[in-house]
Amino acid sequence: MDWYDRAKKVRSLMELDKGDLQVPHALWHYLDDADIRIKDQRYAEAQILQIKELLHTWVN
Numbered sequence: 001m002d003w004y005d006r007a008k009k010v011r012s013l014m015e016l017d018k019g020d021l022q023v024p025h026a027l028w029h030y031l032d033d034a035d036i037r038i039k040d041q042r043y044a045e046a047q048i049l050q051i052k053e054l055l056h057t058w059v060n
Contacts, residue, residue, distance in 0.1 A: 003034045004034065007031040007032070007034070010031060011028070011031055014027070014028070024054050024058060026050055026051065026054055027051065027054065029047075030047060030050075030051050033047060
C-alpha cells in the first residue's frame with residue numbers, strides 16, 4: 001500500500017504538467033503496475049528496464 005500512496009502523490013504532480021514536461025505514457029503505467037510486477041518477475045524486469053531507458057532519454 002505504501003507504494004500506491006507514493007505513486008498517487010507522484011501522479012498528482014504529473015497531472016499538473018500542462019504539456020511542458022511531456023510525461024511519457026509508460027511512466028503512468030509504471031506507477032499503476034506494482035501489483036503486476038510483484039506477480040510476474042519477467043514483466044517487472046522488462047518494465048523497469050523500459051523506465052530506466054525512458055528516463056535516460058527523457059532527461060538528456
